[in-house]
Amino acid sequence: MRYYDVLVESALPYQILERIGTLLRAEERRLAALCGLKPAQWSALCYLARCNRYSDTPSAVGEYLGTTKGTTSQTLRRLQEKGLLREVADSHDRRVVHWRLSAAGKKMFRNHGPESAIEPFLQGLSKDRDSRNLLQEILRRLQKANDYRSFGICGSCNHFRRLGGGRFQCGLTGESLRAEEASLLCREHQEPVAT
Amino acid sequence: MRYYDVLVESALPYQILERIGTLLRAEERRLAALCGLKPAQWSALCYLARCNRYSDTPSAVGEYLGTTKGTTSQTLRRLQEKGLLREVADSHDRRVVHWRLSAAGKKMFRNHGPESAIEPFLQGLSKDRDSRNLLQEILRRLQKANDYRSFGICGSCNHFRRLGGGRFQCGLTGESLRAEEASLLCREHQEPVAT
DNA sequence: CTAAAAAGTATCGACTCGAAACCTTCTTAG
């Protein structure tokens, strides 16, 4: 034990997390600027690149990013003006609007996405299950604390059903899912009850 | 191993971190709104409440929060207008301005600070050394990745000296430090070379 | 069928943000 461990309480976990968050935000700003976007626009683009068809509406984007509907609506409109998104009407509910990445949007995400920029620095950190569990536990607590939706990956959801023959289904909507959809984020995601 | 572990890659550590960051930001927004402040103002106030006298200048605040000098200058001015900060001239360098919390600012931080609001949810998580080390390792990597300063706690710095008789000194500036200053964040903080 | 809820849009005002131009004060090279 070092002398300063006695003298000075070291940083609280919250303080470390908060600092990590600040640095990630700075990194986001950098990536956004690289693409000529504002941070909020960049965040929305990245979310839309990773979410499924139940979760690409203004409401869902706003819920994920923690902004209001109005703000979100404006931001999506800006991305559309830049040709990065396209609007898709909902087939069942005429109030609902879906936002999909355009070809240009997909290209931008592929080239400058955060996975390619930041993930490398975390290599070798997450190999063991304990580390990942710690982060997921922190996430779960923050979500529970404020009653936030989990926005987890479709295939890890309690509603996810495998029908056999490589076919999948969402138990909530009853719709069938393509294999590649199973790895996308979903607004309706529910943690399985027990592991 | 669950079936979806085969089918679906689970979230990358970066993605989990990014989500944690987003939720913390949402929480910050909530706390800021509670105090009638904008998020940027709130962040600056919280930083100034926890940093030492070498780190309370517009440059340092901007460096910590990842914003430019101009933006920071404006934000601090707004906080001053609200009576939460006061300006203090530097005794050695007439270019430099220090910002200290006013009585009202201190009271606001005490009553609504993030420690009191968020730390409770993380209780029981960080007791073991491994967990804390993981978070600190992530932080270190992000800092190194972009050449960011560590903004660590004074007493955990390589420059920190204990003179004996409960007196302390900063090896970089040569100035003596009061005991309570040792637990504040410092812009000049350097990790000790070896543990 | 009617009332309420839900999804989304539009607008307002305060503010953020980065960039650029600028001022003052230190520091350093010669």
Added chain:
DNA sequence: CTAAGAAGGTTTCGAGTCGATACTTTTTAG
């Protein structure tokens, strides 16, 4: 010692964020 440059800050500009409010359209509940 002085000139040049670096460093700390401020101001201003324009685009955009953000929350609040009011509003429309569509769906759902009673």
